[in-house]
Amino acid sequence: MNPARTLWLLLVVLFVFSFDLAAKLQPQFQSIESTRRQSGNFFSLLLGDSSKIFANSFFIKADEYYHSGYYPTIFDNNSAFQTPHIAEDTGAVASHNGGEEETSFMGPPRDWIDAFGRNFIPNRHTHLDEGGPTDDLSESSQVREILPWLKLSAELDPENIQTYLVTTFWLRTRLNKVSEAEQVLREGLRNNPGNPQLFFELGRIYDENYHDTARARNIWEAALRSWAREEPDVPQSDRLKMTLENFDDRFMFEQLQTSLALLEERAGNTAAAIARWQQAILAAPSTADMQQHIDDLKQKLAAQPSPVPSK
Amino acid sequence: MRTIFALAGVVIKELYRRKDFYVLFILTIVICVIMASVNIFNDNQIVRYLKELCLLLIWISSLVIAITTTARQIPAEREQRTLLPLLAKPLTRTQLILGKFLGCWLACGLVLICFYVFFGALAASREHAWPLLSYFQAAILHWMALGVVIAMTLLGSLVFAAPSSNSTICFVLVATILCVGRYLDAVALTLGEPLRSVIYAFYYAIPHVEIPFEMRNLIVHDWPLIGWKFIGLDILYLLAYMAIFLVAACLVFRRKPVN
Secondary structure (H helix, E strand, C coil): CCHHHHHHHHHHHHHHHHHHHHHHHHHHHHHHHHHHHHHCCHHHHHHCCHHHHHHHHHHHHHHHHHCCCCCCCCCCCCHHHCCCHHHHCCCCCCCCCCCCCCCCCCCCCCCHHHHHHHHHCCCCCCCHHHCHHHCCHHHHHHHHHHHHHHHHHHHHCCCCHHHHHHHHHHHHHHCCCHHHHHHHHHHHHHHCCCCHHHHHHHHHHHHHHCCCHHHHHHHHHHHHHHHHHHCCCCCHHHHCCCCCCCHHHHHHHHHHHHHHHHHHHHHCCHHHHHHHHHHHHHHCCCCHHHHHHHHHHHHHHHHCCCCCCCC | CHHHHHHHHHHHHHHHHCCHHHHHHHHHHHHHHHHHCCCCCCCCCCCHHHHHHHHHHHHHHHHHHHHHHHHCHHHHHHHCCCHHHHHHCCCCHHHHHHHHHHHHHHHHHHHHHHHHHHHHHHHHHHHCCCCHHHHHHHHHHHHHHHHHHHHHHHHHHHHCCCHHHHHHHHHHHHHHHHHHHHHHHHHHHCCCCCHHHHHHHHHHHCCCCHHHHHCHHHHHCCCCCCCHHHHHHHHHHHHHHHHHHHHHHHHHHHHCCCC
16 A cells, blocks of 8 residues: 555544544533533632532531630540531531530540640630620620631532521621621522522521511522422422431421411411411421411411402 | 850840741731731621631741751851850850750740730730730740740750751651640550550650640630649649750760761
């Protein structure tokens, strides 16, 4: 075979191969680029997935500040600190803390150096919102000191819902910074569109702080729609089954329905309130009190004069 | 004693001619000011993260100054061939060691005064309070811990060949003590023999300079003052370690050839 022709043929084959490879890889690169652009987070680009590890350690750091430095290390018994207390105290997460070690996780001193060293470290269990080491309740606003770490944690892991919920709780309830709390939730919703937990908290701000019941209702109803959209293929009855696995699902559904029911009651829409309570009861672990309340509402509704039909 | 102080004066003058302290001090100020300028939910009373960062930078800077300044003292005299003329004067080897130690220790004391004044001003700008006694307790124990580190580095400068290797070994050792020194006994309990006895022996032998280091948490989180009895005991404990290292340094230096 003519060597010049062989070279030309080889060149053509290589060109076809290159073109094929480029055509195959281009869509994949495009999808990677769009994902990067979507994240738009400096820390995510810099640290990759390890940013979540840092975010978690900063969340723990916030909990350490909440205890004014009294916190177990990896060498101590941390069974009472499995769930950070800053999150546990919000009521938004299930607690996994156990044991009686909360006040004495260090145990008895191991030797004289350990005993002596304990005079130089925080050695008493306190919470910042209860005054911290001074036990002065007027100093409860000191809980603000946890905020830098929560902010950093949220920036490092913008997909962690718990960070937004905890930050919002402390800003709204203890520091009376409602507008900042709303901003945190909106930031959370920008990073996690349609998250029902964030919607629920946003609705609470509109209901409890702004007293804007119409917007609160809209937001909570949107939260319920988001909740349903999360797992469209699973029937509602399955998601509300009393199992440990779907605790978060049930808890969210119950909270939303209960909040909407209370809102309807306050608005005087007793029939709508009953309907909401009946939905809430499906997800509630104990139903006796709720059923009693529904019965009371039904009696109240029956006692109301029926509206005169217009002619 | 006058000879020792004269020698110490030379070491202090050397420190303020060098740029180490200025660079580290300005770097600490710049980092703290930048961190203070971060807006955290429009709350300008948040201060503890700043205090923690500032104290950490102070500890790092002071350790860098203490170790690097001390590590080059005797090797530099030897390299510049000034050690022999120095010892030809009415100056004993023990006085030389003590003078060098005192100079480095006092220089670190001056450095700490600058750093802690800045720390106090930074904290007061947000807290509007001056817990001076707490700061004094922290600074005095910090200075004592640096004394132990300086004495240890001085001993190292007589044992190890080069200042760089001495500095590296001292940094690694001090960093290990600061990070895990307090927990070595807990680690030893989980191990079998003979490692358990080795770790226990190490735990009891090392100077526990992490005690003043961990005291930062009390300052950061506004805990009440530590009992003066405990401060006094810790000072005595650290002074004992300084003495041990200095005696060892004097013994090593007595047998060391000058050239």
